[in-house]
Amino acid sequence: MSRKQDTRDRFYSKLRIANNGCWGWSGSKNERGYGYVRSRKKTTTAHRYSWEIHFGEIPHRACVLRTCATKDCSNPDHLFLRPHLTHEARFESRWTEDENGCWIWSDSLNSSGYGTWWDGGKNISAHRSSWERNFGGIPNGKHVLHKCDVRNCVNPNHLFIGDVFSNMADMVEKGRSCTGERNGMSRLSEDQVLEIKRLYSEGGITQRELGEIFGILGGSVNRIINGRRWSHIQ
Ligand SMILES: [Zn+2]
Ligand SMILES: [Zn+2]
Numbered sequence: 672m673s674r675k676q677d678t679r680d681r682f683y684s685k686l687r688i689a690n691n692g693c694w695g696w697s698g699s700k701n702e703r704g705y706g707y708v709r710s711r712k713k714t715t716t717a718h719r720y721s722w723e724i725h726f727g728e729i730p731h732r733a734c735v736l737r738t739c740a741t742k743d744c745s746n747p748d749h750l751f752l753r754p755h756l757t758h759e760a761r762f763e764s765r766w767t768e769d770e771n772g773c774w775i776w777s778d779s780l781n782s783s784g785y786g787t788w789w790d791g792g793k794n795i796s797a798h799r800s801s802w803e804r805n806f807g808g809i810p811n812g813k814h815v816l817h818k819c820d821v822r823n824c825v826n827p828n829h830l831f832i833g834d835v836f837s838n839m840a841d842m843v844e845k846g847r848s849c850t851g852e853r854n855g856m857s858r859l860s861e862d863q864v865l866e867i868k869r870l871y872s873e874g875g876i877t878q879r880e881l882g883e884i885f886g887i888l889g890g891s892v893n894r895i896i897n898g899r900r901w902s903h904i905q
Contacts, residue, residue, distance in 0.1 A: 693749065705717065735751075738750075788800045797825045804827075817829055
């Protein structure tokens with residue numbers, strides 16, 4: 672058996688055909704979730720390999736994309752070619768504007784619901800990348816926050832830099848390490864409660880974002896702001 676045939680057989684042996692016709696991949700995957708095929712000459716992602724053995728060589732720098740939503744699908748009938756897009760154009764192709772003017776990220780989200788974007792060899796959050804491509808670098812330790820409260824929105828006009836964050840992160844750390852009880856509100860210090868009230872009254876930050884910063888639930892933030900908790904602190 673020729674080496675070429677050998678590689679091809681290995682490719683077919685790793686496929687798992689699903690009910691929807693997708694050819695899933697049961698072999699090794701790279702860090703981006705794509706299956707890959709190793710031959711003597713080179714390593715190729717499984718879907719590109721599938722394209723090559725069914726339709727021939729892929730034009731220089733062209734992308735092989737899928738019409739289905741199965742990330743590791745190699746069914747040649749689910750694949751199509753698209754000319755290479757610049758990094759910039761690829762980013763722009765991954766959001767759609769909704770009726771509120773939010774640019775909703777249509778690609779993968781992380782576990783907290785923020786869009787993720789593959790850049791410079793790693794996954795970064797898409798809204799941070801949007802800030803950087805429009806306004807430049809993000810100062811060390813600062814955060815890019817949403818005015819619109821939509822985590823997977825990448826509209827640069829809906830973003831702002833939170834310059835109070837590093838201080839607060841410190842405060843939260845201190846609050847956590849010096850309180851014995853971890854349940855409910857007891858881990859917040861009076862200073863933190865005051866800070867939450869102050870930040871909220873200044874505007875530009877949502878209750879949910881405050882909850883994230885201080886590590887408490889949005890409902891607890893709401894109770895602080897409306898005075899149902901910690902009302903003795905003005
Ligand atoms: Zn498919
Ligand atoms: Zn938005």
